[in-house]
Amino acid sequence: MTVLKALKKIFGKAEGEQPNPVTPPPVTPSAPRVQPDASADKPSRSASPRTAEAAEKPLQSKEKPAKPRRERPAKPVDTWKLEDFAVVPAEGKTRFHDFKLSPELMHAIHDLGFPYCTPIQAQVLGYTLSGRDAIGRAQTGTGKTAAFLISIITQLLQTPPPKERYMGEPRALIIAPTRELVVQIAKDAADLTKYTGLNVMSFVGGMDFDKQLKLLESRFCDILVATPGRLLDFNQRGEVHLDMVEVMVLDEADRMLDMGFIPQVRQIIRQTPMKGERQTLLFSATFTEDVMNLAKQWTTEPAIVEIEPENVASDTVEQHVYAVAGSDKYKLLYNLITQNDWIRVMVFANRKDEVRRIEERLTRDGISAVQMSGDVPQHKRIRALEGFREGKIRVMVATDVAGRGIHVDAISHVINFTLPETPDDYVHRIGRTGRAGSSGTSISFAGEDDAYALPAIEALLGRKIACEMPPDELLKPVPRKH
Structure with missing residues (x-):
């Protein structure tokens, strides 16, 4: 007994004391796993840093009681039908009804108040909706922007997006020479896609690069409208990838020649699929020899559409x-x-x-x-x-x-x-x-x-x-x- 008492004294246990429970060493909790976005088949190549920070932020033990939420009015059901867009056939005029356009696109066209196609729309859509490349010549204000946008939207709605896809991989690319033209095309595209679920983005120089990048990281890009210089900035930084472009549009090709953008445009086009694997549409106010040479390099058996006004300047x-x-x-x-x-x-x-x-x-x-x-x-x-x-x-x-x-x-x-x-x-x-x-x-x-x-x-x-x-x-x- 004497020996036993001595041993207990050595280990600091007095006789009759209960042994303390063994406390395991503290374990550092691992960061919660971030669940992939169910809506995305493939994460962005440029993962947003905010996502990682949000995942590692510990939950607060005490939270303020939530304020009672007001009842939101139920979202009105869209009851629009194609029958609401009644356009009487007229001799010498082409209706948008005469093409196989989706109800969502027709709804947007109806909202914009366009019952009949302009001459260039009527001619270009006859070729492009069947997948052909096209070269169009028309003066400003003739409706060519809507012509190529309607063709792009139809293509993207008819073909489901690939399952494996990054955020910065647009399916349609529109290149224009000036910032104002890019902004205008993007606005027109937003108006025409508002019922389709397609995302439109525009990249131009002179505006905050990081803001444009944050937008690119926030959602998939279906239609990208850009000036050549800013698009190359994104492409060379690895933020935009052009390997999935299904439709490419070059607007104001003659102006891009005049402004010296063609070397940049060549760099961009080399990043896209081969010309036989994408649809290419080229528009120009004039068909110079240089413009036609470019068209020959970048298109495959294109339909050529020329709209000649009675006078070069509008009669109006x-x-x-x-x-x-x-x-x-x-x-x-x-x-x-x-x-x-x-x-x-x-x-x-x-x-x-x-x-x-x-x-x-x-x-x-x-x-x-x-x-x-x-x-x-x-x-x-x-x-x-x-x-x-x-x-x-x-x-x-x-x-x-x-x-x-x-x-x-x-x-x-x-x-x-x-x-x-x-x-x-x-x-x-x-x-x-x-x-x-x-x-x-x-x-x-x-x-x-x-x-x-x-x-x-x-x-x-x-x-x-x-x-x-x-x-x-x-x-x-x-x-x-x-």
Whole structure:
């Protein structure tokens, strides 16, 4: 017993004490496993860091009692039927009903108020809906954007997406030369896909890269609209992969040639499937030899659609030219706007510094104006365009960056403060007015520095434009604002 007592004393156990229970060492809990998103067949190649942080964040032991939720009204059931989109057949016109389009797409077309196809839509869709490549030539404002979007949406709805797919793998790719055109195409695509469940994304330079990346990581991309430079940024960083592109569209191919984008476009196209394995649509306002050579490289037995207007410039645009000294141009502009009380006017100039000066003088003289040029940051350009579109701004002063692809209803007048050096740009400028059958007016100021451009413009139009002297009341001095 003495030995036993001694042993217990050594181990710190007095006689009669109960042994302490053995406490196991603390175990560090493993991070909960993140369940894969049931809606995705394949995770994004660029996993969002926020997902991992959320998975490792421990649950709080005490939580605030949840506020009672209000009853949400039941979502109204969409009862729209194709019968609600009744369009009477008309001789010489093609209805969207004449093509096999999905009810979801027809619903969107109905919402937009388009009962009949424009000529280029009628001709292009006849080929592209059967899967053929196509090259289309049409002037601005003819509806070509809707033509290729309807074809893309139909293809994506008829063909289920692949089971193995990353977030950054678009199924359709549209490349356009300017930021404004990309934004406009993406807006039109969103309008046409709103009942389909397809996702539309747009990537342009001059806007926050990380925001665009976060959007790409948040959901699958079905239709991607982008400028060449920003698309290459995403592609070279491994965020966008073009190996699953089913339909590729090159819009304003002639403008991309003029702006020097073709080397970048070639790099992009090399990342897509071979031309026989994708559908390729190419649109251009002009069919130069260079444009046709590109089309031959990138398309397979394309259908060629050319829409020739009766005149190069729209019949709905009344055209005037005022012969005026350069020093009197601003007075003429100010008096035209104020004396006629015009409320939505586009003014074009050839150089960025001219655009800035005109906008600043109009603003100083009490006329609400914004400028649109390559020097203006993209977010400001979008805000300016929306203000002009909504009627909050009376005058938009722009370089030819705004000459194509900007759709603003009810522009009553286009003024060429300086005549463009390229005759085609004249056509695109005045095409901002007189759209969709409405009437419009263009007024060009021909001064000592730019009157030389007039003969080439008249040659393109195939007719003379009478040159007038402005009446004296339009050359009155601009009143000073106190």
